[in-house]
Amino acid sequence: MNDYLQKIISKSLQQFELDALPEIQTEAPKIASHGDASTNIAMMLAKPLKNNPRAIAQLIIDGLNYDEKKISAVEIAGPGFINFRFAEDYLFDELAGILKSGESYGKTDSLSGNKVLVEFVSANPTGPLTVGHGRNAVLGDTVARLLEWTGADVTREYYFNDAGRQMRVLGQSVQARYLEQLGKDSEFPEGGYEGEYIKNIAADLIREKGDALAKSDDWVPFKEKAEEAIFADISHTLERMKINMDSYFNEHSLYEDGSIEQTISKLRKLDLAYDADGATWFRTTQFGKEKDTVLIKSTGEPTYRLPDIAYHANKLDRGFDLCIDIFGADHIATYPDVLSGIESLGYDKSKIDVVVYQFVTIVKDGQPFKMSTRKANFVTLDELMDEVGSDVTRFFFLMRSPNTHLEFDIAQAKEAGEKNPVFYLQYAHARISSILRKTEEAYSFKKEPKLQLLEHSAEKSLIKTLLRFPEFIQSAAESREPHRLINYLNDVASAFTTFYHDCRIIGVENDLAQARIQLAKATARVLKNGLTILGISAPEKM
RNA sequence: GCGCCCGUAGCUCAACUGGAUAGAGCAACUGCCUUCUAAGCAGUAGGUUUCAGGUUCGAGUCCUGACGGGCGUACCA
Numbered sequence: 001m002n003d004y005l006q007k008i009i010s011k012s013l014q015q016f017e018l019d020a021l022p023e024i025q026t027e028a029p030k031i032a033s034h035g036d037a038s039t040n041i042a043m044m045l046a047k048p049l050k051n052n053p054r055a056i057a058q059l060i061i062d063g064l065n066y067d068e069k070k071i072s073a074v075e076i077a078g079p080g081f082i083n084f085r086f087a088e089d090y091l092f093d094e095l096a097g098i099l100k101s102g103e104s105y106g107k108t109d110s111l112s113g114n115k116v117l118v119e120f121v122s123a124n125p126t127g128p129l130t131v132g133h134g135r136n137a138v139l140g141d142t143v144a145r146l147l148e149w150t151g152a153d154v155t156r157e158y159y160f161n162d163a164g165r166q167m168r169v170l171g172q173s174v175q176a177r178y179l180e181q182l183g184k185d186s187e188f189p190e191g192g193y194e195g196e197y198i199k200n201i202a203a204d205l206i207r208e209k210g211d212a213l214a215k216s217d218d219w220v221p222f223k224e225k226a227e228e229a230i231f232a233d234i235s236h237t238l239e240r241m242k243i244n245m246d247s248y249f250n251e252h253s254l255y256e257d258g259s260i261e262q263t264i265s266k267l268r269k270l271d272l273a274y275d276a277d278g279a280t281w282f283r284t285t286q287f288g289k290e291k292d293t294v295l296i297k298s299t300g301e302p303t304y305r306l307p308d309i310a311y312h313a314n315k316l317d318r319g320f321d322l323c324i325d326i327f328g329a330d331h332i333a334t335y336p337d338v339l340s341g342i343e344s345l346g347y348d349k350s351k352i353d354v355v356v357y358q359f360v361t362i363v364k365d366g367q368p369f370k371m372s373t374r375k376a377n378f379v380t381l382d383e384l385m386d387e388v389g390s391d392v393t394r395f396f397f398l399m400r401s402p403n404t405h406l407e408f409d410i411a412q413a414k415e416a417g418e419k420n421p422v423f424y425l426q427y428a429h430a431r432i433s434s435i436l437r438k439t440e441e442a443y444s445f446k447k448e449p450k451l452q453l454l455e456h457s458a459e460k461s462l463i464k465t466l467l468r469f470p471e472f473i474q475s476a477a478e479s480r481e482p483h484r485l486i487n488y489l490n491d492v493a494s495a496f497t498t499f500y501h502d503c504r505i506i507g508v509e510n511d512l513a514q515a516r517i518q519l520a521k522a523t524a525r526v527l528k529n530g531l532t533i534l535g536i537s538a539p540e541k542m
Numbered sequence: 543g544c545g546c547c548c549g550u551a552g553c554u555c556a557a558c559u560g561g562a563u564a565g566a567g568c569a570a571c572u573g574c575c576u577u578c579u580a581a582g583c584a585g586u587a588g589g590u591u592u593c594a595g596g597u598u599c600g601a602g603u604c605c606u607g608a609c610g611g612g613c614g615u616a617c618c619a
Contacts, residue, residue, distance in 0.1 A: 025561095027558065027561080028558080029561090029562075030557085030558095030561095030562080030563085030564090030565090031562070031563070034562070038561090038562090040560090040561060040600095043561085043599065043600080046599065047598095047599090052599090053599070077562075078561085078562045079561085079562075079599060079600070080599080081561080081562070124619080161619085164618095164619070165618080165619085166618095166619070277617080278617085279617050281617095290544080290545095290615090291615095294616085294617045295617095296617085297617040298617060299617075301617085303616090303617070303618085303619085304618085304619055328613090329546080329547065329612080329613050329614080330613060330614065330619095331614090331619095332545090332546055332547080332613070332614065333545075333546075333613090333614045333615065334614090334619095356546090356547080358547065358548075358612075358613085359612070359613070361612085399554095399555080400554085400555065400556090401555085401556080403547070403548080404547090404548070404555075405547085405548070405611090405612065406554095406555095407553095407554065407555090409554085412554090412568090420581090421566090421567060421568095423581050424567090424581075424582090426581085427579080427581050427582075428582095430579070430581090431578080431579055431582090434578070434579060435578045435579090436578095437578095438578060439578080442578095468558095471558085472558080475558065475559095479558095479559080483555095483556085484556095484558070487556065487557090487558090487566085488558090490566075490567090494566090497582070497583070498583085500578080500582085500583090501582085501583060501584090504577075504578065505578060506577085506578045507577070507578080520578095541579090542579075542581070
């Protein structure tokens with residue numbers, strides 16, 4: 001419909017002989033009495049045409065050639081808005097279209113043919129996933145789902161590094177617990193991982209290998225065992241959250257295939273890398289930074305920036321048209337260097353899009369709670385899902401704009417029970433399912449439905465709401481903001497509930513009942529498709 | 543100090559990227575279950591959108607400054 005409006009408006013605008021045609025914006029007014037669609041184009045043109053907006057609006061309307069099967073009225077309102085009212089036939093046709101499209105209703109092809117990589121979670125396997133990781137995981141997965149609905153071929157990737165200092169300390173922590181449990185002398189490493197899970201891993205090792213590992217002071221086998229166990233745990237958690245990674249990318253492979261070497265030597269050739277004070281530096285001052293940045297420490301060990309640059313080059317080498325990174329706000333300062341690096345290596349940095357989400361503030365016992373994996377101060381995602389399930393968990397992280405600090409009150413989430421907003425959506429779906437079950441017994445229809453019987457204002461407004469679904473998927477996908485879809489689905493549930501109260505199905509005359517059933521089915525379709533994108537179930541009973 | 547993000551109802555947050563009368567959910571108050579699920583509905587109350595300027599037909603949204611909070615600002619990841 002928006003496309004159609006833009007087409008007819010731009011035709012009418014030809015009368016003005018403008019040099020530059022401004023973008024024609026259409027939007028759905030907030031207030032129903034303002035019509036079904038509206039454009040501000042007359043006000044945009046007031047200045048270039050040196051005329052008042054209402055007069056321009058009248059000229060545009062006079063030159064408008066529209067299909068009366070789609071639009072029933074056009075009027076000028078307020079300072080110069082042009083408001084359109086949709087024709088009933090259009091609404092009914094589109095409603096039938098929803099039922100016809102079924103489980104693909106809402107899909108678009110705006111990104112079809114595009115290969116997209118979404119990298120998220122990417123936590124090193126030093127401990128279980130906590131609610132702190134939850135926002136990253138759920139946001140990344142849902143952005144991926146949204147992009148799939150716009151036609152993209154999406155790969156979900158988990159990037160990790162099992163070679164760094166963190167992992168060494170992890171191995172040593174397990175080693176210390178292992179020796180401790182065997183009753184031998186042990187020294188717990190400085191800054192070691194204190195969690196209970198470390199002891200469990202050590203206990204498993206004793207069960208499997210007895211004291212065989214006590215003979216050497218090599219911590220590597222402990223690290224390997226810990227990595228394996230923790231990764232298994234992480235994968236299990238992700239699975240519970242309905243997240244399936246397509247690919248795990250180990251930073252280590254960038255050293256093995258020479259990418260790190262290549263990257264640094266290319267940067268040297270470009271004179272963007274140089275040696276000083278025993279380290280190798282990246283000339284980030286060239287890109288507007290105050291200081292240059294270390295790429296390789298004097299110990300010979302690269303900082304994370306170098307592999308990050310090589311990794312992103314690797315992504316683009318794999319032929320992805322778009323690479324999305326999901327980052328917490330603490331990484332905000334690091335990616336400009338990566339983008340600079342990528343660009344100097346000759347890649348198109350616009351293919352990399354970084355989604356930054358603000359931190360989750362955990363509130364526990366009414367107090368802000370600082371989590372630390374190392375100190376074992378955390379609430380795991382598994383614990384949370386044990387309490388509230390994956391639907392509520394996902395919903396909680398998706399409810400808010402990524403750009404705002406999310407307050408996560410553990411107690412509130414746990415006792416959420418009946419009060420949780422996710423239930424409102426699921427409840428609407430369950431109600432419809434229940435009605436459909438009952439109508440199957442009560443009615444049998446032989447004729448085509450007569451949708452034109454849907455004349456009640458609650459019916460009309462529900463239809464109009466349902467028709468906006470694709471538009472919201474598109475905007476949620478483009479902005480990488482799943483909460484927009486949630487807000488929309490709330491509107492759907494709310495419009496349905498009004499319809500439910502005003503318009504009975506069972507007990508009314510046959511043709512009307514049949515038409516209303518079609519509307520209920522279309523509503524269920526939208527709710528189900530929407531919840532599917534969010535990775536949340538659409539129950540038939542509650 | 544500098545950079546990024548945020549500041550909207552008592553609390554948690556929306557507001558379709560500059561549009562018309564700023565909206566929901568909790569919490570409070572008043573009603574509504576012999577009719578398709580009351581995990582619901584209808585209504586009341588709650589606001590100088592932190593403050594001060596600016597830009598224009600029009601600002602919660604953009605620009606400047608102040609105040610308040612978060613995160614960065616390492617040869618840590």
